[in-house]
Amino acid sequence: MFNIPTDDASPAQRIARALLEGFNRHYRLFSENSRAAKQRFEQADWHGQQRAMRERIRFYDQRVRETATRLQTEFAADAQPMDVWQQAKLLYIGLLLDHRQPELAETFFNSVTTKILHRSYFHNDFIFVRPAVSTSYIEIDEALAPRTYRVYYPTPESWRATWLQLVRDFDLQTPFEDLQRDVDDVAAELQRHIDLSRPRTSFQIQVLANLFFRNKGAYIVGRIINGPQQIPIALPVLHTAGGKLAIDTVLHSEDDIVMLFSYARAYFLVEMQVPSAYVQFLRTLMPRKPRAEIYNAVGLHKQGKNSFYRDLLHHLRHSRDHFRIAPGIKGMVMLVFDLPSFPYVFKLIKDNYPPQKKTTREQIKGKYQLVKVHDRVGRMADTLEYSKVALPLSRFEPELIDEMKTHCASLLEFTDGSGGEQEIIIDHAYIERRMTPMNLFLKDATANGDFDAITRATIDYGNAIKDLIAANIFPGDMLWKNFGITRQSKVVFYDYDEIEYLSDCNFRHLPPPPADDAPATPPDKPWFDVGPKDVFPETFGPFLLGNARVRKAFLEHHADLLDPAFWNLHKQRILAGAMLDVFPYDVQRRFVNRRGEPEAGGASAPMQAGAMQTDRG
Numbered sequence: 163m164f165n166i167p168t169d170d171a172s173p174a175q176r177i178a179r180a181l182l183e184g185f186n187r188h189y190r191l192f193s194e195n196s197r198a199a200k201q202r203f204e205q206a207d208w209h210g211q212q213r214a215m216r217e218r219i220r221f222y223d224q225r226v227r228e229t230a231t232r233l234q235t236e237f238a239a240d241a242q243p244m245d246v247w248q249q250a251k252l253l254y255i256g257l258l259l260d261h262r263q264p265e266l267a268e269t270f271f272n273s274v275t276t277k278i279l280h281r282s283y284f285h286n287d288f289i290f291v292r293p294a295v296s297t298s299y300i301e302i303d304e305a306l307a308p309r310t311y312r313v314y315y316p317t318p319e320s321w322r323a324t325w326l327q328l329v330r331d332f333d334l335q336t337p338f339e340d341l342q343r344d345v346d347d348v349a350a351e352l353q354r355h356i357d358l359s360r361p362r363t364s365f366q367i368q369v370l371a372n373l374f375f376r377n378k379g380a381y382i383v384g385r386i387i388n389g390p391q392q393i394p395i396a397l398p399v400l401h402t403a404g405g406k407l408a409i410d411t412v413l414h415s416e417d418d419i420v421m422l423f424s425y426a427r428a429y430f431l432v433e434m435q436v437p438s439a440y441v442q443f444l445r446t447l448m449p450r451k452p453r454a455e456i457y458n459a460v461g462l463h464k465q466g467k468n469s470f471y472r473d474l475l476h477h478l479r480h481s482r483d484h485f486r487i488a489p490g491i492k493g494m495v496m497l498v499f500d501l502p503s504f505p506y507v508f509k510l511i512k513d514n515y516p517p518q519k520k521t522t523r524e525q526i527k528g529k530y531q532l533v534k535v536h537d538r539v540g541r542m543a544d545t546l547e548y549s550k551v552a553l554p555l556s557r558f559e560p561e562l563i564d565e566m567k568t569h570c571a572s573l574l575e576f577t578d579g580s581g582g583e584q585e586i587i588i589d590h591a592y593i594e595r596r597m598t599p600m601n602l603f604l605k606d607a608t609a610n611g612d613f614d615a616i617t618r619a620t621i622d623y624g625n626a627i628k629d630l631i632a633a634n635i636f637p638g639d640m641l642w643k644n645f646g647i648t649r650q651s652k653v654v655f656y657d658y659d660e661i662e663y664l665s666d667c668n669f670r671h672l673p674p675p676p677a678d679d680a681p682a683t684p685p686d687k688p689w690f691d692v693g694p695k696d697v698f699p700e701t702f703g704p705f706l707l708g709n710a711r712v713r714k715a716f717l718e719h720h721a722d723l724l725d726p727a728f729w730n731l732h733k734q735r736i737l738a739g740a741m742l743d744v745f746p747y748d749v750q751r752r753f754v755n756r757r758g759e760p761e762a763g764g765a766s767a768p769m770q771a772g773a774m775q776t777d778r779g
Contacts (some may be wrong), residue, residue, distance in 0.1 A: 174249035177237055182257050184229030185270040189263055192221055199375035199431035204336045206401050208378050208741045216535040222464050230277045239278050255294045262436045264295035269468045297438035310439040314367040318358040322349045332373055339402050344409035347753045351412050362389035375431040378743055394419045394447035411751045419447045422746045425544045425595055426654050428537045429461040467546050477504050485558045487565055490599040491643045494519050495659045497569050499562050509592040512569040529658045539633045539744040541626045543656045546593040555584040594656055597646025617715040624720030626653040631732050632742035636664045665736050668696045669729040699726050
């Protein structure tokens with residue numbers, strides 16, 4: 163054990179305090195941003211809400227840079243002896259004993275110190291490789307902060323009245339169009355899943371104390387407990403076309419909540435005094451979802467990265483398979499590998515690209531950052547970005563090492579680890595959830611004669627493109643290999659090196675071919691000028707629709723994607739400031755559709771039959 167100095171002026175003490183001050187400033191600004199989401203929602207400030215979501219992602223790195231600069235300026239941190247850093251860590255642990263966000267503060271300590279120390283010190287003596295402070299029993303002074311969740315005890319007689327009170331307790335300042343009607347719909351729907359005639363003594367509703375905000379929606383999230391039965395619930399609250407509020411539906415299964423908190427959606431804005439308590443509550447609703455992904459979903463993506471990396475190291479200690487080149491068509495820009503027993507893929511930007519890929523490493527990084535801060539609408543996979551990833555060399559297949567040396571040599575360093583085992587250090591990597599590449603899915607479905615699966619996947623592929631259109635995204639390369647099928651059979655886009663804002667693209671009809679007597683053009687070049695952002699939707703068909711089953715389903719449901727007029731219509735709507743809804747649930751579940759009523763205010767028709775978008779609010 164190291165001796166902890168008692169002199170407040172010691173370098174270790176001052177470094178520890180400066181680190182915690184840097185974290186506290188970060189979390190205060192993070193919380194203010196999240197708290198303001200309620201007012202933006204009430205005022206229907208949708209573009210402001212999206213700006214706040216983008217800005218908040220940058221907060222963490224800004225505070226880390228500020229704190230690292232302060233340590234260098236005030237304490238010459240990189241010149242301090244290593245025993246000072248060891249002492250600073252121990253003192254920092256002491257400062258966290260009554261802290262409400264100790265796990266986040268430990269991660270912040272890591273982020274700052276790894277900017278200063280050499281990577282040979284990236285072990286538990288100097289940074290938090292393992293958590294040091296428990297988050298299990300954090301006490302909250304209710305005079306200063308609200309409880310994590312509220313509890314209601316309904317009876318069969320007070321069932322509807324309880325839901326009415328529960329919604330009112332969130333104190334939304336915009337009036338509801340007809341709250342009693344909405345509560346009746348919620349109560350009736352849930353009553354189909356709960357036997358109110360025989361409630362247990364433990365019968366209760368628990369709801370997290372703060373709303374979850376994303377884009378144009380606010381979500382009440384909780385659970386119903388009735389003896390051994392637990393039902394997760396989420397109530398989406400939206401603005402009607404008339405400017406009032408309505409509960410849009412009730413989500414009440416684990417799959418519903420998993421889709422709501424999907425890694426393919428933007429992070430929520432939610433105020434959390436004790437984030438670990440929110441994460442633990444949400445894990446009871448989604449027990450199969452990794453803790454790392456829940457931290458990501460509530461906007462704490464750096465904590466998610468930290469938790470994920472700990473999960474990876476744990477998995478490597480308890481598995482024996484090898485990293486391999488990922489199945490599928492090799493990319494021209496990214497080298498992709500995976501570990502068969504681990505449900506993620508690792509992506510490295512290659513050093514060189516073929517002539518048709520006119521891009522640079524920095525431009526590719528910019529595309530991935532665009533996706534990180536953009537609304538992913540359930541159709542773009544989130545990525546975890548890492549620097550200096552150390553992995554045991556013995557766990558790599560020789561063919562993969564050869565491929566990496568050939569295409570990514572500038573990213574690799576081979577060294578001895580702290581335990582003497584050889585390691586490969588990857589300078590920069592992206593990590594994503596593994597999905598089945600759509601080209602492989604269609605190939606297997608065709609070979610197995612599963613024509614229904616081909617039809618479903620093709621229809622959802624078109625829906626995915628239209629969801630991306632709603633988010634002002636043009637995927638660039640629309641080939642099947644750039645899309646994946648998730649465990650929920652949902653089509654998700656994951657190859658971002660050619661992604662563009664839809665509003666920056668020029669969608670054109672193919673000019674007619676030249677007359678027979680016109681001067682000849684080279685056979686490898688078009689007979690018309692093509693600008694860098696020109697797109698010709700009529701050319702999608704030959705690349706996508708070779709399979710007869712795919713062609714039939716695509717033309718029946720999504721032929722409009724081959725028409726430049728369709729793309730230009732939505733481009734103009736986006737340029738005019740329209741922001742489309744993209745619902746994280748089937749639109750047929752919306753109460754307004756179940757009641758068979760027209761949407762209030764005469765909202766426009768959906769983008770396509772059964773689609774997830776409407777132009778509202």
